[in-house]
Each structure stands twice: as structure tokens, then as C-alpha cells.
Amino acid sequence: MSATPRRSRVLRRLAAPAALTVAALTLASCSGGSGDAADGDQELTVLLISSHEGASKLLAEEYEAETGVKINPVIVPYDEIGNTLALDQQSGANTIDVAAPWYVSIGDLADAGAIQDLTDWIADNPDIEEDDFIQSIYDPYTLVDGQRYGLPFDGDTHVLFYNTEILERNGFTEPPATWDEYIEQSQVITENESADGVYGNVIFGQKSPLILGASFANRLAGFGGEFVDADGKPVINSPEAVAAAQSLADSIASAYPTPAETAFGEGNSAWFAGKAAFIENWTDLGVASQINPDSTVADKWGVTLLPVGGDNTEPRASLVAGFTWVIAANTEKTELAQDFIKWAASSEINEELLVADPQTGIDPNRVSSLESDAYGEAYPALQEVNRATLDGALAWPTGKNATQAAEVLTDELAKLIAGEITAQEALDATQAEWEELLG
Secondary structure, eight states: OOOOHHHHHHHHHHHGGGHHHHHHHHHHHHTTSSSSOTTSOOEEEEEEEGGGHHHHHHHHHHHHHHHOOEEEEEEEOTTTHHHHHHHHHHTTOOOOSEEOOBGGGHHHHHHTTOBOOOHHHHHTOGGGOGGGBOHHHHHHHHEETTEEOOEEEEOOOEEEEEEHHHHHHTTOSSOOSBHHHHHHHHHHHHHHHGGGTOEEEEOOOSSSTTTHHHHHHHHHHHTTOOSBOTTSOBOTTSHHHHHHHHHHHHHGGGBSSOGGGOOHHHHHHHHHTTOEEEEEEETTHHHHHHHOTTOSOTTSEEEEOOOBOTTOOSOOOEEOSOEEEEEBTTOSOHHHHHHHHHHHTSHHHHHHHHHOSSOOOOOOOBHHHHTOHHHHHHOHHHHHHHGGGGSOOEEOOOSTTHHHHHHHHHHHHHHHHTTSSOHHHHHHHHHHHHHHHHO
16 A cells, blocks of 8 residues: 555655665565464564664563563664654555654654554553553653553663762762753863873764754753743743753863764763763663673762753753654554563563663663662662652653654754854754744
């Protein structure tokens, strides 16, 4: 069946870069990688990002052990998962049964007809225990125009990690509570230690909504700003947002080289090597700091809430990434897929993923797993900062055109950190385009 004109436009926006990936998936399907196995055993093809490869292994092993159903993970880069899913469904390849895309793409995937509306199924299954999901995560991750399209998987939020030894060497007894203090401490450390390859901070500045966009979102939360107002109207050039963007620009001079090319791979490597005093990162970095074989910072780190800025005095969590279990629109295995995502989104599995060794990169999405004894005993500091997600966390827009809107913002922020435009110019340009895209 060909796509409607509306869905074709959405497909072009979401899916163009993923053609090679889908071609590979199609070949795998033709060779038996998707669909029921020849001996009648049941299988599911599950699309995940590379950061979740460890989690996929644990999930696949345990689900098959419990149910006999084989999980075939397909791993793609984090910035290609939405594209891959959309093109797979719209092209008619239909190799994917379940996926866990970035929550911001849910509205576009729904508009493209690439994922199933799960509203009635969720309502008919009280054992999903909707009330146990962290509510500031649950709605942004799953709800579009009053309909639910998935269940939370990875409750990604950023917090501020700091190297206790570097701070002590430079005379700081406490991590920064404000973004101004963060800049001041970063500058001192970089001035004192950059000759030895140690810098005040790591800035995730690579041009991607999940990377550079996250760095801005952290400051937007800290300055008390919003992406959109209560009616869903863009307010991305508010005074709070401009101050947040300026704070990001002011952080670049003391950052680990080179911020415009730094994503979490490069940033994490610098952190593990003890080359940076501060890094904004997902809370599971604390797990890796302790157990990653490449880490030199075990027992030499601390973690705190994101700093505040301007007139805001209340720290706030930023839902910078976050991934959601969805069911592909054209799968012939809907019931099997439902059973899998209900299991994979359960409190028991979320808790297990939080404390697994080797680490899985998963953060809390349920109140019960966040407050579990296992998580609290293993990582009490991470449990404490993750409690900031329980109320008022800053979420990205998630409706139609939200993916493109995030890319527009990131493009302007890239110009800002390159010194090509001012913070006001970057966000005025973003506001104008967002008004066209988001209404």
C-alpha cells in the first residue's frame, strides 16, 4: 500500500537517512531473521540504539528463558532509530515488530502511521500499573494528542557529575549550585590544569538534538525556562531561554577540546580518564564510573542536581533523552509484541537493568524501581538525584513536527557555540521556525 501524501511528507522528514539500514533489515528478513522460525518457534525483531545494546542482551536472554520467544535485536545509531522505524514501515519492508525510539519522535511516528495506538490496550491491562510510572516521564514519553503510543523504557535525565580530586586540587569544597558558579569553577580549573590535559568541563556540543540540544536543555531547566507554554505554543526565545543559551556559550572556553565534536562517547572517555572536573550526563554514568574497566575515577566522583540560574532557585530535572517501547504499525505479531513490552517496561525488569553488571545504560522510569532497596543500596547518590524526576521535569515537545523542531534548535545552537551568532539571534530564529512547525 502506498503512503498518503501527508504520510509521505512525514516519511521524507523522518526517514531519509535510514535507507541503507532498512535495506539491511530487509535482507535479514529474507534470510529468516524476522518472522516465525521454520520450526514454529516465535520470534520478535526489536529495534534499539547502540547505547542499549547491553540492555538488549539481558532482555533477550531473560525473555527467551521465561517464554521461549526469541528476541532478535537490531542495533542502530541513536540518531537513526526513528528514521529506520518510519522507513521500514512506510516502505512495506515491515521487518520490525518492536522499537524503542527517542520519545520526542513519538508524535511524528504516530503521524506517519509507523506505530500503533496503544491507548485501549493499556487501559484494559491494569497489571501494567500506570500509576507506578514516574508521572513526569510517563506522559511526555507516551502521550500525543490524548492517545498513548508506548510504555517508558529508559528514563534518561541529566545530572551534574564532578571529580572530587580535581575540585580539591583547585580549592573547591563544593560543586557549583548555579550555572555562574559552574563557569567560574570551570575557568579556574582549565587555567590551572589544561597544560596537563585536564579541563574544567566537558560540553556535549556535537550537532545533534540528543547531544548539543541536551546541553542547552539542562540550562533551560536550570534557568526556569520552557520549550513551549501550557498551550503548546513555542516560548523558546524567552529571557530565561536566552540566558540559558548564553550560559552554554560562556562554558565553551573552559571545555575539553573540541566541544563541537564531542558527543557522549568522547565525553565519557575524557571523564573516565580523569581529564574533566564536570560532566553533565545520564545518571547511569555513576554506575559506569564504578564498574567500567576503563574508569580511573571509581570512588573519586560525586553527583548533584543540575545547577540553577537567573531568578530560579529550584533545581529541575531535564528529560534530555529518554526512550519508549512502541509497537510497529504493520507487525503481524501485535499480541506477542504487547506481551514483550509489558514485561520489558515492568518494575522488576527496570530495577534489574538499573543495577546490572555489566551496566545497561538504563535509568529509572518507575517509582518502585527508583525507590527499590537494590538501587538504593548500590547507588544511593544516584537514587537521590533521580528523585528530581518525580515532579516538574522539563520535557521536549513531542507532537507532530517535534523531531524537525529539535533539529532546527540544534542548528541554531551550533552557530551560537561557533561564535557566528548571538544567543538572542539563535533563539529568535528558532522561535520563528517553531511557530511554523508547532503552531
